[in-house]
Amino acid sequence: MTLGSRGLIFDEFLKRACPERELDWRKYRRASRRNVLSRIHQLGLGGFSEFADYLDANPVEAAFLPNVLRVTVSRFFREKELWDHLTGKILPAMAAANVDRPLKVLHIGCCNGEEPYSLALLWKHEIEPAFQGAGIAITALDIDKACLDRARRGWYPRKALREVPRELQKKWFEPEADGYRLHEEIRSMVNFRKFDLLKDDLPREMDIIFCRYLVFTYFHGQRRRKFARSIAESINPGGLLILGQKESVSPQEEDLLASMHQSLKLYRPVSHIKGNL
Ligand SMILES: C[S@@+](CC[C@H](N)C(=O)[O-])C[C@H]1O[C@@H](n2cnc3c(N)ncnc32)[C@H](O)[C@@H]1O
Structure with missing residues (x-):
């Protein structure tokens, strides 16, 4: 018997457990199912139904x-279009406008480092040579220690490099143990930190915040609005928030964050736009 067949199947579990916790049940799939099964096992419970009951009775677990x-x-x-736009427009403009200090960039939910390292590679390859003396300080946050360990090591299997332009692969990745290791010069550009969005305060005064496929995918309602507000408050005047292409600011957050591009998911705090008028 599988855990699913003892009562609720996984989708039914999500439909029952997520909405009242302001989580979007439709966004969780196979990978989350594995995690839930492992938690059920840790707790010694019998299946999804029992876990749903357990959540109702235990606010800490919920x-x-x-x-x-x-x-x-x-x-x-x-999402290549974003990186093309960053390289062609946004980073050159920001580098030119901030000659006396490094640009401050934050990645919330950086996973194994793929996103902040993509930025570091572009900066090193395209921006630094064109803007002598331009600097960047990249901070990358994640709750998952295993992800952060992998990110710091900077080793990736060959298939992870599929979308890395050939020129960058050749220059910045060394073959190592059946995969590739990112060069120390790029790794040292990113400061990885353990961080729980649900508990810790976001660092402030950022020029760019990447928050892709986390808050604006999985969270709903007041939970999501609270993060939208703290993200908006953490962005410098002239700075921006970058979401994933499949994400958007919802109508309930439009008083906090305004779209600044027709097709890319780039946003600016509304308070900055008003301040500029
Ligand atoms: C779907 S991945 C997105 C990775 C990357 N931003 C991208 O778009 O390719 C979401 C990441 O957010 C992290 N995460 C989830 N909950 C978090 C929390 N409460 N605080 C910080 N990071 C969290 C996960 O560990 C995971 O690495």
Whole structure:
């Protein structure tokens, strides 16, 4: 007998457990199912139904649910149009406007480092040579220690490099143990830190915040609005928030974050736009 067949199947479990915790049940799939099964096993429970009852009776476990469900999937240069726009427009403009200090960039939910390292590679390859003296300080946050360990090591299997331009692969990745290791010069550009969005305060005064496929995918309602507000408050005037292409700011958050591009998911805090008028 599988755990699913003892009562609720996984989708039914999600439909029951997620909405009242302001989580979007439709976004969780196979990877989360494995995590939930492992948590059920740890707790010595019989299946999804029992776990749903357990959550109802245990507020501490219920508060922990987003962490049990979390999805750790990422890719280098995920959504190429964004990276083209960053290289062609945004980074040159920001580098030119901030000659006296490094740009401050934050990645919330950085997974195994693919996203912050994509930025570091572009900066090193395209921006640094064109803007002598331009600097960047990249901070990358994640709750998952195993992800952070992998990110710091900077080793990836060959298939992870599929979307990395050939030129960058050749220059910055060394073959190592059946895969490739990112060069120390790029690894040292990113400061990885353990961070729980549900507990810790976001660092402030950022020029760019990447928050892709976390808050605006999995969270709902007041939980999500609270993060939208703290993200908006953490962005410098002239700075921006970058979401994933499949994400959007919802109508309930439009008083906090305004779209600044027709097709890419780039946003600016509304308070900055008003301040500029
Ligand atoms: C789906 S991945 C997205 C990775 C990357 N941003 C991208 O778009 O390719 C979501 C990441 O958020 C992290 N995460 C989930 N809950 C978190 C929390 N409460 N605090 C910090 N990071 C969290 C997960 O560990 C995972 O690495």
